[in-house]
Structure formats: structure tokens, C-alpha cells
Amino acid sequence: MTQSAALTDTNGGLTPALLFALAELHDPGGVSLPRLAKHLGLPGSTVLRGLHLLSGAALGGQPGPGWVRVAQDEKDGTRWLAWLTDAGRRQCANALNTPNAPQVAATDSLHDDGSPLPAPLATRRVQRHPPMPETAAGAWEDDAVAAEVPVALVFNGLSHAVMMATPADLHAFALGFALSEGLIDQPADCHGIEVRTLNTPAGSPAGTAAACEVQMDIAARCFARLKDKRRSLAGRTGCGVCGIDSLQALDLVPERVTPRAWASALPAEAVLRAVAAMPALQSLNAAAGAVHAAGWATPEGDLTDLLEDVGRHNALDKLIGQLAAQGRLGEDGFVAMSSRASYELVRKCARLDIPLLAAVSAPTSLAIDLAQQAGITLWGLCRPPRAVRYVGMDGER
Numbered sequence: 001m002t003q004s005a006a007l008t009d010t011n012g013g014l015t016p017a018l019l020f021a022l023a024e025l026h027d028p029g030g031v032s033l034p035r036l037a038k039h040l041g042l043p044g045s046t047v048l049r050g051l052h053l054l055s056g057a058a059l060g061g062q063p064g065p066g067w068v069r070v071a072q073d074e075k076d077g078t079r080w081l082a083w084l085t086d087a088g089r090r091q092c093a094n095a096l097n098t099p100n101a102p103q104v105a106a107t108d109s110l111h112d113d114g115s116p117l118p119a120p121l122a123t124r125r126v127q128r129h130p131p132m133p134e135t136a137a138g139a140w141e142d143d144a145v146a147a148e149v150p151v152a153l154v155f156n157g158l159s160h161a162v163m164m165a166t167p168a169d170l171h172a173f174a175l176g177f178a179l180s181e182g183l184i185d186q187p188a189d190c191h192g193i194e195v196r197t198l199n200t201p202a203g204s205p206a207g208t209a210a211a212c213e214v215q216m217d218i219a220a221r222c223f224a225r226l227k228d229k230r231r232s233l234a235g236r237t238g239c240g241v242c243g244i245d246s247l248q249a250l251d252l253v254p255e256r257v258t259p260r261a262w263a264s265a266l267p268a269e270a271v272l273r274a275v276a277a278m279p280a281l282q283s284l285n286a287a288a289g290a291v292h293a294a295g296w297a298t299p300e301g302d303l304t305d306l307l308e309d310v311g312r313h314n315a316l317d318k319l320i321g322q323l324a325a326q327g328r329l330g331e332d333g334f335v336a337m338s339s340r341a342s343y344e345l346v347r348k349c350a351r352l353d354i355p356l357l358a359a360v361s362a363p364t365s366l367a368i369d370l371a372q373q374a375g376i377t378l379w380g381l382c383r384p385p386r387a388v389r390y391v392g393m394d395g396e397r
Contacts (some may be wrong), residue, residue: 014042014050015285019067019092022084030071030081042287042334043123045132046144050286051082053279065280066203072133080133118210120168121287123146146288148310150211152198156223157215166284166309167212169318170195173309174214176321179329180348183226187324189219251308252343252366254350254374262299262332263355263377268387271358273301274336275382281306282338294319295336303336303337312339315349334358334377341380343367350374357383363390 021039033051037044043191048070056066067088073079084092126143151165153174160183165173171193178184198211218226272296281388285291285308294315296305307318316335323329334356335349341363347370349357357371371378371391378391 009115014046014286015054016283018047018050018054019084019088021091022068022082023092026084030073030083032073033080033082035060036082040169043142043144045128045141048080048132049289050283051080053286054088059354065091067280094223117170117195118147118149118212120147120166120284125357144287146284146290146310152211152213154213154215155183155218155226156222157303158227160226162223163311163314165311165314168284168309169307169322170212172307172318172321172325173314174216174321175324176317176319177314178216178218179324180317180320180351182351184218184222185327187327189222191219194218207241211346235293252347252370254347254370255353256373257350257353257355259375260332261354263334264392266299266334266356266377268379268389270297270299270301271334271336271379271382271387272384273297274303274334275358275360275387276384277303278336278338279308282308284308285338293338296333299332299334299335304333312337313344313348315339316345320348320352336382340364341367341378343370346370346374346376346378349376360387 017040018036021036022031025039033044033048037047040047050071050264051068053064054068055064055070065087066085069083069085071081074082093312121144122299123142124145125140127138127140131137131139147167148164149167151163151167151170151173152159153161153163155178161177163177174193174195175187175190178190179187184190196213196215198213274295276294277297278293279286280293281295282293283301285293285350291308291310292312292315293306293308294312295303296319297303305319305322307315309315309318309324316337319335320329329352333354335345335354335358337345337357339345339359340361341357341359343364343366345359346357346367347362350370354376356377356379360382361380363371363378363380368378368390370376376391377389379387379389381388
């Protein structure tokens with residue numbers, strides 16, 4: 001197995017696979033797009049989109065990392081060629097030799113019983129307008145899209161929620177959901193997690209992936225509390241408070257986070273450094289273009305973790321679950337989101353005592369109000385070189 005194929009199998013990441021494939025196929029004249037796509041076993045459109053993300057091109061006003069150079073063949077203007085830059089070669093070396101490189105969560109491929117999970121990416125036929133250089137006009141071709149499947153969360157045998165989610169990192173998702181929703185008080189209240197595949201729900205469209213079920217064994221006191229206040233909850237990719245039966249059930253009183261001087265005084269440069277590092281690690285989004293990300297950064301703005309999901313709330317739960325599983329909850333750091341900052345994200349951060357939330361898009365009015373009440377420093381519209389602070393020192397705004 002080639003090095004790039006091994007990396008793809010290990011973490012499902014398009015970014016490392018592209019970099020190592022370019023290193024393996026090194027050609028001073030450039031590696032052609034068809035050759036690279038065949039080597040990786042991916043559609044040419046997916047590979048080209050990933051290459052542009054890794055180049056120095058400004059996408060959405062934000063420059064890429066400059067690890068790859070992409071250009072059209074001067075002799076044949078229909079061919080795309082790619083090269084690793086010096087920065088890209090250093091990144092390959094760092095990925096192999098640096099144990100503290102940012103952690104992009106491994107994409108689950110097997111359930112606990114050894115059966116396969118639904119893939120986080122699916123293939124659908126598309127017609128591009130205008131077509132890609134290597135595609136005939138009007139032709140239909142395969143393209144990668146984000147998978148979205150029902151994930152049932154079951155606690156001590158009691159089904160509590162069905163969330164529409166990306167079928168990856170489901171152990172982290174379940175643990176993070178239980179913590180961020182207050183179903184358990186600490187990671188130690190989780191005694192075990194098992195993931196399995198269910199049959200495709202009746203009435204689903206043809207080709208729909210199977211559903212997943214996550215069984216969590218939680219402490220007796222937490223389960224008793226869950227049964228006391230149990231409500232039917234049907235989660236969606238969008239947002240809202242699905243399933244509550246009255247306005248009185250709304251939980252809009254957040255916990256106060258522990259004050260940290262560094263969070264309220266954090267400069268915009270540190271926030272933007274973390275946000276700028278996110279796109280290069282968003283491998284699912286690079287392939288499908290419909291996936292949110294939640295990242296964890298140090299107070300210096302160094303991005304250390306990133307998880308992805310079609311739902312922004314799910315992505316944050318996966319991040320929380322990964323930190324919890326590694327015993328890192330409580331370490332100094334902040335959350336960076338690829339989405340808008342909704343009140344639910346603020347609420348989850350407050351429950352986990354996370355003092356700062358930064359989002360690429362703007363917050364809602366309720367998100368600002370809850371952040372102020374919780375003492376969370378809230379940043380929005382974080383699009384380098386600009387960012388907006390909505391709530392800052394001691395909840396001021």
C-alpha cells in the first residue's frame with residue numbers, strides 16, 4: 001500500500017493524502033490531475049477542489065496555506081498540473097515527524113463489533129456548468145457529497161435523541177453530546193460506548209445510507225435524572241429546540257464560566273490565527289463542501305484539534321467528546337467554529353466552562369445575550385484579516 005493510501009485509510013483526510021500523493025508522484029513538470037485522481041481513487045473534481053484549498057489562493061477572502069502550486073499546462077490549456085511547494089514538503093515532514101501536530105479526528109470506519117460504518121462521504125451524479133476542463137459539456141459525472149444519516153443516541157437502553165449527523169467520530173459525538181446537554185456531569189459518568197449500524201429506515205430514498213445507533217452506559221444517578229426530565233428530542237442538521245413541549249422547557253439560563261484573564265484580553269490576531277488554520281484541516285468539507293468544523297485552539301491561537309459534521313452543533317459535540325476522552329477538558333483554550341454562533345453553541349460552551357467562542361459568521365442576538373450572561377468572550381465574523389468582538393471583558397459589550 002502506498003503512503004498516501006495508508007494515510008487515507010488511517011484518518012480519512014484528503015489534506016494529508018493529497019500532500020503525500022504529490023510527494024510520491026513527484027514530477028518537475030507537475031503532476032497531472034487525472035494521474036493524481038487515479039492514484040487516490042477520487043473524482044478529479046474533488047481532487048482539484050482540494051488542491052485549490054491547499055494552494056495560496058484566497059478563497060472567501062482568506063489565503064490558503066500555500067502547500068501546493070496549481071496551474072494549467074502552458075502547452076495544453078485544458079490540463080491541470082500540481083506541485084508541492086517548499087512549504088508543502090515541510091508540512092509532509094512535520095506530519096511524519098511531529099507528534100504534536102494538529103489532531104484531525106480519525107474518521108471511524110468500523111463499529112465495535114467489526115462491521116463497517118456508513119462512509120462519511122457519498123457519491124452522487126452531478127452536471128457542472130461550465131464543465132471541468134477534462135469533462136465534456138453536458139456530461140454527468142460522480143462527485144463527493146457529505147453523508148447525512150440518522151444517529152440514535154441511547155442511554156442505558158433508553159432512546160433519548162435521534163440526530164442527523166455525519167457518520168464519523170460517533171464515540172466522541174455521543175460523549176460530547178451527553179456532556180454538553182448536561183446528561184452526565186463528567187466523563188467518568190460514562191461507563192462505556194458502543195456503536196452499531198441499523199437497517200436503512202423504512203421509506204428512505206433509494207441509496208440512503210444505513211442509520212447508526214450509539215449505546216452509552218451512564219451512571220445510575222445521571223440516568224435517574226435523565227428519566228425525571230426526559231423529553232422527546234428529534235435533532236436536525238439545522239438548529240432549534242426540536243421536541244420540547246412548552247416554552248417553559250427552554251433552558252436559557254447558562255452557567256457562569258470561570259473567569260480567565262487571557263480570554264477577555266485575547267487579541268484578534270490570536271483568534272484569527274486559529275480560524276485561518278481551519279480550512280487546510282477540513283478534509284471532509286474540502287471533498288464535499290457541506291460540512292461544518294469545530295476547532296480547539298490554545299490561548300496563543302495555535303489550532304490543536306478539528307472535527308467535522310454536517311451539523312455545527314454535532315461538530316462541537318464531537319470536539320468536546322474528543323477532549324473529554326483525552327482528559328483535556330479544563331485545559332486553557334477556546335473553540336473556533338466554521339459556522340455562525342448560535343445560542344446553542346454558546347450554551348454548550350458555558351456548560352463545559354469554555355471561556356471563548358469564535359465563529360466565522362455572525363452571532364444571533366440570543367447568542368450575544370447568553371454569552372454576556374455566561375461571561376463568555378464572543379467573537380464573530382472572523383474572516384482574516386478582520387474579526388468582530390461582541391462580548392468581551394467581564395461580559396461587557
